[in-house]
Amino acid sequence: MKLSDIMGGLELTVFPQVALVLFLAIFTAVLLKVFGRGRRMEYERAAALPLEDGAIKQGTTR
Amino acid sequence: MSVAKKDADLEHSGGNSGAGKGGSGGGAGGAVETFRYDDSIVRKFLTAMLVWALVAFLAGLIVALELVAPRAAQWELGGVRPLGWLGWLASQEWLTFGRLRPLHTNAAIFAFAGNAIFAGIYYSTQRLCKCRMFSDTLSMLHFWGWQAIIVSAAVTLPLGITQSKEYAELEWPIDLMIAVVWVGFFGVNFFGTLARRRERHMYVALWFYIATIVTVAILHVFNNLWLPVGVYHFLSTGEVMSASVFLKSYSLYAGVQDAFMQWWYGHNAVAFFLTTPFLGLMYYFMPKAAERPVYSYRLSIVHFWTLVFMYIWAGPHHLHYTALPAWASSLGMLFSLMLWMPSWGGMINGLLTLRGAWHKVSVDPVLKFFVVGITFYGMSTFEGPMLSVKSINALTHYTDWTIAHVHGGALGWNGFMAFGMMYWLLPRLFQTKLWSVKLATAHFWLGTIGILLYVLSIYTAGVTQGLMWRAFDSVGSLQYQDFVETVNAILPMYWIRIIGGVLYITGAVLGAVNYYKTWQTRPATYEEPVHQAPALARVWVDPPLPKSRLSANVNFGHKGDVFLQGAWHRRWEGRPLKFTVWVIVAVGVASLFEIIPTFLVRSNVPTILSVKPYTPLELAGRDIYVSEGCYNCHSQMIRPIWAETKRYGDYSKPGEFVYDHPFQWGSRRIGPDLAREGGARSHDWHVRHMEDPRQLVAQSIMPAYKHLLKQDLDFRGIQARVNAMAMLGVPYGPVVKQGEAERLARLQAAKIAADLVQQGGYADVGGKKIIALVAYLQRLGADIRQGPEWDPYADFAPGAGGEGRKEARR
Numbered sequence: 071m072k073l074s075d076i077m078g079g080l081e082l083t084v085f086p087q088v089a090l091v092l093f094l095a096i097f098t099a100v101l102l103k104v105f106g107r108g109r110r111m112e113y114e115r116a117a118a119l120p121l122e123d124g125a126i127k128q129g130t131t132r
Numbered sequence: 133m134s135v136a137k138k139d140a141d142l143e144h145s146g147g148n149s150g151a152g153k154g155g156s157g158g159g160a161g162g163a164v165e166t167f168r169y170d171d172s173i174v175r176k177f178l179t180a181m182l183v184w185a186l187v188a189f190l191a192g193l194i195v196a197l198e199l200v201a202p203r204a205a206q207w208e209l210g211g212v213r214p215l216g217w218l219g220w221l222a223s224q225e226w227l228t229f230g231r232l233r234p235l236h237t238n239a240a241i242f243a244f245a246g247n248a249i250f251a252g253i254y255y256s257t258q259r260l261c262k263c264r265m266f267s268d269t270l271s272m273l274h275f276w277g278w279q280a281i282i283v284s285a286a287v288t289l290p291l292g293i294t295q296s297k298e299y300a301e302l303e304w305p306i307d308l309m310i311a312v313v314w315v316g317f318f319g320v321n322f323f324g325t326l327a328r329r330r331e332r333h334m335y336v337a338l339w340f341y342i343a344t345i346v347t348v349a350i351l352h353v354f355n356n357l358w359l360p361v362g363v364y365h366f367l368s369t370g371e372v373m374s375a376s377v378f379l380k381s382y383s384l385y386a387g388v389q390d391a392f393m394q395w396w397y398g399h400n401a402v403a404f405f406l407t408t409p410f411l412g413l414m415y416y417f418m419p420k421a422a423e424r425p426v427y428s429y430r431l432s433i434v435h436f437w438t439l440v441f442m443y444i445w446a447g448p449h450h451l452h453y454t455a456l457p458a459w460a461s462s463l464g465m466l467f468s469l470m471l472w473m474p475s476w477g478g479m480i481n482g483l484l485t486l487r488g489a490w491h492k493v494s495v496d497p498v499l500k501f502f503v504v505g506i507t508f509y510g511m512s513t514f515e516g517p518m519l520s521v522k523s524i525n526a527l528t529h530y531t532d533w534t535i536a537h538v539h540g541g542a543l544g545w546n547g548f549m550a551f552g553m554m555y556w557l558l559p560r561l562f563q564t565k566l567w568s569v570k571l572a573t574a575h576f577w578l579g580t581i582g583i584l585l586y587v588l589s590i591y592t593a594g595v596t597q598g599l600m601w602r603a604f605d606s607v608g609s610l611q612y613q614d615f616v617e618t619v620n621a622i623l624p625m626y627w628i629r630i631i632g633g634v635l636y637i638t639g640a641v642l643g644a645v646n647y648y649k650t651w652q653t654r655p656a657t658y659e660e661p662v663h664q665a666p667a668l669a670r671v672w673v674d675p676p677l678p679k680s681r682l683s684a685n686v687n688f689g690h691k692g693d694v695f696l697q698g699a700w701h702r703r704w705e706g707r708p709l710k711f712t713v714w715v716i717v718a719v720g721v722a723s724l725f726e727i728i729p730t731f732l733v734r735s736n737v738p739t740i741l742s743v744k745p746y747t748p749l750e751l752a753g754r755d756i757y758v759s760e761g762c763y764n765c766h767s768q769m770i771r772p773i774w775a776e777t778k779r780y781g782d783y784s785k786p787g788e789f790v791y792d793h794p795f796q797w798g799s800r801r802i803g804p805d806l807a808r809e810g811g812a813r814s815h816d817w818h819v820r821h822m823e824d825p826r827q828l829v830a831q832s833i834m835p836a837y838k839h840l841l842k843q844d845l846d847f848r849g850i851q852a853r854v855n856a857m858a859m860l861g862v863p864y865g866p867v868v869k870q871g872e873a874e875r876l877a878r879l880q881a882a883k884i885a886a887d888l889v890q891q892g893g894y895a896d897v898g899g900k901k902i903i904a905l906v907a908y909l910q911r912l913g914a915d916i917r918q919g920p921e922w923d924p925y926a927d928f929a930p931g932a933g934g935e936g937r938k939e940a941r942r
Binding site: 096100104113118119 | 256259260331333335336337415416419420423424425426429430433434437438441442445463466721722725728
């Protein structure tokens with residue numbers, strides 16, 4: 071029996087469904103995370119990073 | 133806005149202190165260091181971007197003209213043919229649509245957009261990392277290596293040297309160059325810069341760049357797993373074949389799997405070459421131009437992770453109703469629909485960055501380009517999910533709608549973001565004023581009107597043709613039986629497209645003039661401002677995790693609350709390696725979950741006993757079909773839709789393509805489907821049709837392939853082709869014996885040549901390429917009508933395929 075026969079018999083059709091659920095869960099987690107009780111201050115500093123260099127004055131934050 | 137200040141903005145090295153409390157930006161523990169940014173590499177990439185933009189647009193204009201040229205050349209006005217010269221375009225071997233269209237797409241994607249990405253990345257990465265690029269030598273190798281790749285593409289594609297996989301046409305030696313330049317030069321240079329950065333927090337633009345570099349590398353490698361025909365033959369026999377055999381390669385995958393890999397690649401090339409890097413540019417240059425931070429940094433995080441996790445799944449929506457398993461195509465549709473939301477989140481984030489600054493849009497051409505560019509991102513990412521809905525796709529697939537969709541994206545999103553960035557960079561890179569704001573504004577308006585003319589006319593063409601294909605009359609026959617009628621109906625739209633294209637190119641020419649004039653006013657030597665920032669501490673201590681805010685709860689609840697406060701993501705953001713690993717995990721897991729079942733589930737590709745390998749001559753003909761780029765206009769995939777089976781015959785089955793390395797399903801029907809072409813017409817019809825299609829179909833817009841009737845077929849090289857196929861698992865049996873493939877090919881060619889004469893055809897084409905092509909066309913889709921034990925060699929050398937031909941292959 072070849073390896074491909076064994077792999078072929080593994081009923082892998084369930085893979086995509088598993089992955090779909092997995093990925094949706096991760097998506098939800100990221101969403102909750104980011105919009106949850108984060109630290110506004112840090113995000114504001116991070117958002118200002120591009121404005122730091124040289125020419126343009128430090129941008130105002132919201 | 134002044135140009136780069138001479139003195140370093142010391143405030144920012146200490147600027148880390150502002151976030152010291154929060155933790156993500158801190159860690160400035162080392163001594164203060166001085167450094168300069170390398171802007172000369174940015175100037176190089178930006179110049180290359182503009183040059184290749186003009187080339188790509190011009191190639192686009194030429195292929196657009198080629199579609200109207202054969203008919204336009206026939207127009208008569210008072211006995212003369214004013215556009216007769218256009219006929220020349222449709223009869224040149226190196227300029228046929230099939231060969232030039234890949235040149236146009238490759239130039240637009242990899243040359244124009246590619247150089248734009250590199251310019252933007254090299255400019256912004258240095259500044260976001262407060263660090264010069266890792267190695268100036270690598271920067272130079274990257275630049276010149278990439279230009280060399282583009283030039284070799286521009287040479288090989290018109291010569292018909294192609295793998296025929298869309299946007300991955302380049303043959304194996306160039307693929308190797310791409311891998312070296314992308315990973316070895318660009319990748320090492322970029323990650324080296326990240327490692328040396330003096331700013332702990334990696335700004336969101338950098339994440340998008342990381343995802344781009346990593347994912348494009350993965351996509352490129354796995355879609356380009358091939359066996360070089362000539363090299364394999366040399367290694368196994370020591371015999372040296374012709375240059376065309378040497379440059380030829382076969383995809384390791386066949387049929388359904390090859391299609392699946394190709395569109396996994398193809399869609400993600402759009403995602404990770406034309407979307408994520410440009411989003412990175414948007415997140416950097418939009419705040420710069422608007423002079424305010426991005427609307428919501430949180431939204432940008434969500435935008436990033438959802439794109440990385442979801443895009444990779446969407447590829448199968450390119451294969452709805454094909455022989456691809458239904459579950460895979462449903463999954464592709466579902467993820468495509470989900471992608472709509474994060475994409476629009478990103479669009480909104482980009483546009484709302486202008487909050488309170490909308491008045492600037494009316495005076496600043498940079499913002500004009502960005503606003504329309506981002507709007508086109510929104511339109512394309514709405515349209516994409518919509519087109520991936522199966523019932524809509526049934527109408528739009530194979531039509532011009534797809535073409536309009538990609539041009540909305542390419543001209544609107546990529547083009548306008550690139551040009552907006554160019555106008556923002558010009559005064560800074562050349563340390564002068566932009567030569568003419570008016571000219572830039574004129575560029576913007578010409579471009580915008582050009583895009584609208586292009587996409588609106590081509591949408592109309594797509595829907596019109598799609599509806600005509602499926603229209604039927606009161607007695608249940610197809611209303612437009614002749615395919616060419618449906619082409620004829622949309623030719624006026626093709627003319628409008630040409631006008632739109634000319635406007636867009638004119639805009640780009642104005643941009644080039646502006647560029648040149650600005651460059652002329654540059655200072656004698658560029659100032660190189662010195663910047664200062666403290667090095668990052670070698671040992672980085674994460675700030676302590678926040679305490680749980682819950683009081684009455686079990687331990688698990690406390691842990692959950694700590695997690696929900698999100699310090700873990702902020703820690704990641706400071707760690708390029710971990711970050712990169714997670715991107716690879718996201719992309720890799722998604723790919724494997726989708727790809728493994730397609731490759732391993734037997735029921736996905738049921739065997740059909742009567743489907744046999746191509747004969748040596750047919751295989752050589754197939755390679756000519758590939759080389760001429762026939763797939764650019766002809767599909768080989770009949771969908772199980774009434775109008776299609778009525779027009780073309782029985783729908784295509786997955787098992788029919790098991791010997792197709794690579795697959796030739798195509799993506800657009802400018803001409804009719806050819807999946808069941810075998811046996812439908814005489815040899816003579818095919819020869820005369822290839823010589824000049826208008827001899828047989830007066831309204832045809834197909835180019836003439838006279839050269840196929842003149843050029844000799846390389847019979848000797850066929851053995852190498854057969855042996856390479858056998859190596860990939862095609863059961864050729866005794867045909868792999870040295871000299872056997874050539875013998876059989878000559879026998880079959882003689883038989884076809886004799887039949888041709890009998891049909892009243894040409895007598896002098898026996899050893900020419902056309903014979904091989906006819907042999908292949910006559911075999912297309914014919915196997916399924918045979919019995920399981922039939923012999924493809926019966927006509928000219930019965931039994932020559934030996935027992936091997938009976939081997940069933942899954």
